[in-house]
Amino acid sequence: MALIDDLDVPMTEAELERRRFLGLLGSGALGLAGIGTMVAGVGYLEPNAPYEQATRFVVGRPEAIVPGGVLTLREQRVYVVRGQAGVYALSSVCTHLGCVTRHGLGQSEIVCPCHGSAFDMEGRVLSGPARKRLPRLELTLERGEIVVHTTSQVDDDTLLEV
Amino acid sequence: MRKIATALTRSRVWRSVFRHGFPDSNRNRSLAIFSSFFLHFHPVKVRVRAIAFTRTFYLGGLALACFFILTVTGTFLMFYYHPIVPSAYNDMKDLQFVVSYGMFLRNLHRWTSRTMIALVFVHMAWTFMRGAYRHPREFNWTIGVGLLVITVLLSYTGTLLPWDQLSYWAVAVGTNIVGAIPIIGAKVKLLLLGGHEINDNALLRFYVLHCVVLPLTLAFGVGLHLWRVRKDGGIHLPELPPRRDDVGDENYASTRADAGSPESSDAPHENA
Amino acid sequence: MSEPTPESAPERGEEESLGSVGAARVVVEEHVSDCRTSDFVDEPMLMTFPHLLVRECVAFLGLSIFLVVMSLCFDAPLESIADPTRTPNPAKAPWYFLGMQELLQYYPPIVAGVLFPALLIIALAIIPYFRVNIERPPLWKSAPWTQVASLWGVVAGLSGVFYFTGSVPIWSLMVPLWAVGLAMTAGALPWRRSRLGIWLQTRSLAFWIFAWFLLAATTLTVIGLWFRGPGWRFTLPWYDGFY
Ligand code: HEM
Ligand code: FES
Numbered sequence: 001m002a003l004i005d006d007l008d009v010p011m012t013e014a015e016l017e018r019r020r021f022l023g024l025l026g027s028g029a030l031g032l033a034g035i036g037t038m039v040a041g042v043g044y045l046e047p048n049a050p051y052e053q054a055t056r057f058v059v060g061r062p063e064a065i066v067p068g069g070v071l072t073l074r075e076q077r078v079y080v081v082r083g084q085a086g087v088y089a090l091s092s093v094c095t096h097l098g099c100v101t102r103h104g105l106g107q108s109e110i111v112c113p114c115h116g117s118a119f120d121m122e123g124r125v126l127s128g129p130a131r132k133r134l135p136r137l138e139l140t141l142e143r144g145e146i147v148v149h150t151t152s153q154v155d156d157d158t159l160l161e162v
Numbered sequence: 163m164r165k166i167a168t169a170l171t172r173s174r175v176w177r178s179v180f181r182h183g184f185p186d187s188n189r190n191r192s193l194a195i196f197s198s199f200f201l202h203f204h205p206v207k208v209r210v211r212a213i214a215f216t217r218t219f220y221l222g223g224l225a226l227a228c229f230f231i232l233t234v235t236g237t238f239l240m241f242y243y244h245p246i247v248p249s250a251y252n253d254m255k256d257l258q259f260v261v262s263y264g265m266f267l268r269n270l271h272r273w274t275s276r277t278m279i280a281l282v283f284v285h286m287a288w289t290f291m292r293g294a295y296r297h298p299r300e301f302n303w304t305i306g307v308g309l310l311v312i313t314v315l316l317s318y319t320g321t322l323l324p325w326d327q328l329s330y331w332a333v334a335v336g337t338n339i340v341g342a343i344p345i346i347g348a349k350v351k352l353l354l355l356g357g358h359e360i361n362d363n364a365l366l367r368f369y370v371l372h373c374v375v376l377p378l379t380l381a382f383g384v385g386l387h388l389w390r391v392r393k394d395g396g397i398h399l400p401e402l403p404p405r406r407d408d409v410g411d412e413n414y415a416s417t418r419a420d421a422g423s424p425e426s427s428d429a430p431h432e433n434a
Numbered sequence: 435m436s437e438p439t440p441e442s443a444p445e446r447g448e449e450e451s452l453g454s455v456g457a458a459r460v461v462v463e464e465h466v467s468d469c470r471t472s473d474f475v476d477e478p479m480l481m482t483f484p485h486l487l488v489r490e491c492v493a494f495l496g497l498s499i500f501l502v503v504m505s506l507c508f509d510a511p512l513e514s515i516a517d518p519t520r521t522p523n524p525a526k527a528p529w530y531f532l533g534m535q536e537l538l539q540y541y542p543p544i545v546a547g548v549l550f551p552a553l554l555i556i557a558l559a560i561i562p563y564f565r566v567n568i569e570r571p572p573l574w575k576s577a578p579w580t581q582v583a584s585l586w587g588v589v590a591g592l593s594g595v596f597y598f599t600g601s602v603p604i605w606s607l608m609v610p611l612w613a614v615g616l617a618m619t620a621g622a623l624p625w626r627r628s629r630l631g632i633w634l635q636t637r638s639l640a641f642w643i644f645a646w647f648l649l650a651a652t653t654l655t656v657i658g659l660w661f662r663g664p665g666w667r668f669t670l671p672w673y674d675g676f677y
Contacts, residue, residue: 023571035657073521075519077518077519077658097543097547099525100519100520101521102523112521113521113522113523113524113525113664113666114521114524115538116666116667128601129538129539129541129601131542158673
């Protein structure tokens with residue numbers, strides 16, 4: 001068997017130069033193809049229309065909540081609280097790692113079962129690994145009914161006057 | 163009987179598969195290894211010290227055995243499992259109460275997965291304690307760390323599949339941790355779940371990862387790992403200690419230290 | 435590899451060495467002498483077939499028996515169907531993540547859930563590329579007492595980190611650290627003659643770090659497994675039961 005040894009073939013400087021260039025071109029093309037595949041792959045895997053829960057829903061008339069009362073919307077993971085001056089909504093999802101917090105009837109504390117964080121009714125952290133307060137969600141009044149927008153957060157002193 | 167057996171083992175077909183005679187001589191025993199697929203895993207002869215049970219406790223081998231059992235039981239489970247909410251959960255109940263041996267298979271899959279993680283972990287710890295991670299086995303150790311990660315990920319993705327409370331919340335917390343990674347976290351979490359919440363999409367993604375992507379990766383990695391064990395000179399053995407009278411008590415420890423500094427041998431297997 | 439046929443097989447016990455196997459052996463020997471195990475050739479050897487394969491089969495059978503018995507005796511748990519609106523209390527991760535769940539108590543997720551695991555994996559992956567005290571000369575060979583002092587300096591520093599940076603002091607990381615420190619110090623004591631003493635002396639630094647990792651991981655997991663109850667409060671297994 002005779003080996004055709006390309007390393008032994010005499011080559012001019014120009015030919016070598018051409019080889020290097022072609023090599024570079026080839027690697028570049030391979031690299032581009034790789035990057036393109038990755039970009040397209042990520043794009044493919046990214047869902048464009050995830051069919052999920054509505055981010056906006058109607059709670060009902062504000063009079064339905066007694067002053068100082070808390071309405072727990074389990075499905076939507078929201079607390080609607082009626083304070084002295086007005087109504088506000090808190091997300092009931094723990095800011096630590098996303099467990100659903102609990103609020104016992106008549107209690108002034110919201111606690112998380114996962115790692116033991118506790119929040120007051122304003123959403124402020126009382127204890128435990130959570131560091132951020134429970135976010136306040138935007139409320140609007142539409143045709144006399146409260147509407148919660150779960151994807152839109154508002155400042156921590158925003159109230160819906162009723 | 164004998165005649166049939168002889169005729170069979172001498173037939174062209176048989177000999178195209180097994181290129182050696184009955185392994186009753188050392189020559190044929192060598193060939194049984196040398197001419198077969200096993201050469202990828204085992205040399206023809208092994209040092210007695212290397213196969214002592216306490217040398218490795220066969221931990222790596224047993225982890226591999228677990229992987230094998232998991233593949234088989236997992237395939238069986240796939241025949242009944244739909245990765246949809248709420249069928250996923252109902253299928254678990256079916257396996258438990260309706261399917262013959264369903265509960266046994268599910269148990270076997272579950273306990274084998276836990277055993278595998280424990281075995282892989284102890285394999286790592288023992289490999290470390292024996293000093294087998296050192297030159298020339300550095301890279302195989304690093305491959306091993308990759309295998310450990312994949313093994314844990316396999317178990318983790320499998321956790322979501324029964325779609326019970328434990329699954330759901332383990333994955334909720336886990337993906338929120340992923341989401342906490344700066345910059346890329348939110349995106350990775352979105353890709354992992356196929357949405358913003360844990361629902362059918364997430365279940366399907368975890369299913370594909372658990373049943374296709376991760377097992378294939380692990381199989382490939384284990385192949386590489388085992389091949390490297392061979393290429394790195396087999397199981398690591400301590401050097402036979404120099405005899406104490408040769409060096410004297412004072413120098414004993416330091417001789418052992420200097421007996422061969424690892425830098426001196428230069429990747430002996432790179433062209434193997 | 436195709437020429438040796440069954441017919442030409444020599445009789446049992448014949449010691450003739452095969453061309454191909456012999457060649458392979460030369461390669462192996464060269465290779466192995468590079469790996470400094472020059473005593474390889476003189477060592478007692480066994481045929482892989484059947485000696486190693488039989489052992490592997492026995493190990494596999496033992497494992498299978500264990501797993502089958504486990505599966506017959508214990509049923510895999512299945513809780514109620516997933517309910518995104520109600521988190522169970524306590525919500526425990528599978529046991530191999532309990533160590534991390536413990537740490538999530540003390541540090542924000544980015545530290546306990548991302549930084550620690552990432553550092554751990556990177557550290558594990560690069561261990562063999564460090565040449566820290568790799569060939570085990572006694573750790574305390576020179577100037578033992580200054581070294582012991584610096585050891586305890588490091589231990590104190592780390593303890594401080596675990597005491598002050600967590601949301602509460604993290605005893606489950608500190609106590610294993612002290613245990614390792616004590617064992618290392620014991621290695622510096624002048625009891626050269628005893629086997630235990632020599633063993634302690636010749637452990638490398640990497641060994642001790644790894645030992646701490648193992649101890650701490652075990653402690654965290656055991657606490658998470660048996661000593662955590664509702665609200666992730668500390669509890670005793672015989673008091674609140676197992677979760
Ligand atoms: C899926 C997981 C794994 C499988 C199936 C596996 C399999 C094996 C097998 C069969 C061996 C031969 C010796 C023995 O049985 O102990 C081995 C050796 C080895 N493994 Fe693994 N392994 C795995 C994970 C790991 C991990 C996590 C590490 C370390 C981080 C590791 C590092 C090593 C090293 C360094 C050797 C060479 C040991 C020596 O030379 O004595 N492996 N592995
Ligand atoms: S998720 Fe609420 S405390 Fe961790």
